[in-house]
Amino acid sequence: MGRVLVIGGGIAGIQAALDLGDRGHDVYLVEKKPSIGGRMAQLDKTFPTNDCSICILAPKMLECFDHPNVTVITNAEVKGLEGSAGDFKVKILKKPRYVDEAKCTGCGDCAWACRLKGRFPDDFNMGLGKRSAISLYFIQAVPRVALIDDEHCLMLTKGKCGKSPPCVDACGPKAIDFAQKPEEIKLDVDAIIVATGYDLLDPSQFKEYGYGVYVNVITAFEFERLICAGGPKEGHLVRPSDGEVPKTITFIQCVGLRDRDNYPYCCSVCCLNSTKGSILAKEHYPEIETYILYSELRAVGKRSQEYVDRGRDEYRIKYIRGMPGELLEDPETKNIIIKYEDMDSGTIERMEAELVVLNTAPIPGKSSKELAEVLGIAVDEYGFFSPKDPLGAPIETEKKGIFLIGYAQGPKDIPESVAQASAAAAEASEIIARKSSRGDEGGEKE
């Protein structure tokens, strides 16, 4: 049986690891963040079934973590690669958590005890929630192990936290270890699967939307955390300015997308995502009116068009073909006034929304260029990892034995990412089978 490295622990990486592990191969799943789960874990629900995202994902996360053939390495990055298919040598840097993974039971007592409790914006909740200097990444994190933030923890920055750090006193299993050091892990693998997902464009660079200036303009991922029962507001859909339930919400599509000056591609998911957001908002509070400002409404995936039709007919979502020119804030109500051209009538219109949600571009990961250099593979003009042949070999790279799956290689929805993940498992298995049929322990000869 073979060994495979999967880089990235989102739904694509998890699926690839599970397929390979079930197939009998040994898998190393390396994730940069403190928990696996990726972007899907941050979603409240998924279209077109409105399944609770974490409810369907969490069992997979656990299955992956507990799998006898899968080793999950979190808080770690790939830093070096040598060799070729069938005989890759990989160098991984695992950053310290300052918490012993074997001892921590994930009870959370340390976070409650922390002197700096609730001081820092929490990454998983898009900064809408606050965390301590020691915390679980999120409540369903896998592994369920706390992490100390080395930028803020007083012990790590000042070497002192009162007489005795309260987290240490509170920790029953004595798991906290300030002496932890970065660890270099060396692995020999037959194949590598890249599943690093995407980052999100910061919309504050587009002054016309007022993000970061107008408090009631939020991003789609902030909306997901806001409306999620497990999020910082426990699912109460309230606007940031006054904590009131908004009566009108406007979703704005394609922010930074389909735009030659920024990212010219279509993200493939936002139209459905805003439809979902609207449906959820109306399910929480049926009196909310929702508007979706779009330039093309694309619902191409299985059961997607039907979902949009239902949104329009059953939930009375108002879809308006038009892109906003400018957003202004009413200084008293903090409502947002949107000036836009209605592309069907050709007229300039205004609407007032109590909350605006920007669908910003999912963009290639910040570190994907660096990773591409480490792995010796190519990125496309936008910065996504590029396949060898986008028609016939859509997940292979020019470098034999390295495969690309999910959003890391370009816009994709969850089912296509999952299909690609299984596909990569199949391709990796093929490489392993060839190697063992040759009885060859050395590298692949080209």
Place this chain on the structure above:
Amino acid sequence: MDANDDEIRVGVFVCHCGSNIGGVVDVPAVTEYAKTLPNVVYAERNLYTCSSDGIDSIKRAIGEHNLNRIVVAACTPRTHEPLFRKACEDAGLNKYIFEFANIRDHCSWIHMREPEKATEKAKDLVRMAVAKAALLEPQDEKRVSVEPKTLVIGGGISGMTAALNLARQGFDVHIVEKERDLGGMARQLYKLYPTFVDALEFVNAMIKEVEAEERITIWTSTIVKEVEGYVGNFNATITPAEGKAEEVLNVGTIIVAIGAAEYKPDGFYDYDGSSVITQLELEARLRACDDAGDFSKLGGKRIVMIQCVGARGRKFSYCSKICCTTALKNALVIKDTVPDAEIYVLHRGINVYGEYEYLLIEAREKGIRFVKFGPGNEPNVEGTNVRVYHENIRKELELEADLIVLSTPLISTPEFEQLSKMLKVPLGPDGFFYEAHVKLRPLDFATDGIYVCGTAHGPRDIPESIAQALGASSRASIPMARGFVVPEAITPVVDESACVKCGICVDKCPYGALRLDDDKLEVIDALCKGCGTCVAACPTGALDQRHFRNKEVEAQIKAFFCLS
């Protein structure tokens, strides 16, 4: 150990989970209460039952107190049941004598601000778990062996891709294709996006690879007549054409890769197949022009394409995903060969997606014109005269076309229905095969051992079909590489004296695990998922599910009401 002959000796372990449970629920009180329950001979509390200390203490207590039933009152079975079951096994007990009481999610979490009530509820849950545990029986898990061979139904690009990968992983594969040649719909195409390579060259290269693969047996002009069996052991009867004898193929897994068909838009826009044609017919015409080296035979230079003919609610509810990109591709191909061609694409929104957006940009740059019409404001075609209200410039256009090309959706064929019945796997309302889960199990069926890929699943393009096909082959390789599957031993047992053979359970079973053969109800353990639907549906109470026996569940309910 035969627990039935022994005295029932229950051990209860109550977890503080630090302050997670212990901060709300009075764990010492729950532990003391557990000691008073019938059959409980030992109870203790642990700071963390799941820690190595906790697990060791379960194992130690099993030995010291001769325990034969174990109850843990802690977090959730979803994450921790395997761990505690394993601890029981390590101590020499059968794992099915373990029972969980979830006093975290159901007590300390949800009743966080009512510690007294949370404690009372925890006592209720422990009492119920103990009552059930006393009646639990050890179970044997059976292994079902899996034949390492696959039947791929459909010899298009999806079927061939899956077959090649499985063969190269070391499995034998049978491809059954109803047509005379392999290749599927790709044979009828001209150029393929996004690389604009020749479709025939692409598909012929793949056919060559399939033909060269020793482990692949190709059955062309052959149909699958009947399939029997279950994961690991399917028998497929196939009928080759031209009077050859039927054969029975024994395989462990099946991949459904029959392709969809292009909708023929009879009744739309005077479709006639000559001056009003479909995109697929356009591809054939482009091929013929290419073969003749003469593109003047295309049928004219002013070409009007109309999108969504029959799609997005005009006959079929869905968007066919590939028509916009196909139209752009064909328009660009024509522009490339006939530079003075004048091409209009009439559309309801161009649904290219992802990185294919650049094709739209390129088409605009090359002078292909796009005219958007609204729903209910479809173009009016008389002969080859097209009138359409252009939404963007708010004006009616009149176009005299030489050739009208209708972009129609991919649709399911009668074979979908036949195969669905034969394999007992479902079709969705759109007529395409219905996967086990739209997001997370897109290539599986609820029934084990059968997988789906390509346009059998829904409209998609070649790169997506290839990814799905490889994915389906990964899914199929898993049970075959292992060589066996182990169903959980929570399958139903049949009381034949009570069974009236009504067949309700057979109809209700979502996994096809029950069969009424020769007036005898048979449970196929390999397919059963232990959902219990059949037990609930049985009108005579003839079915009883292992590990969730009626008497066990009744004991739990009675314990709640303190009736026993």
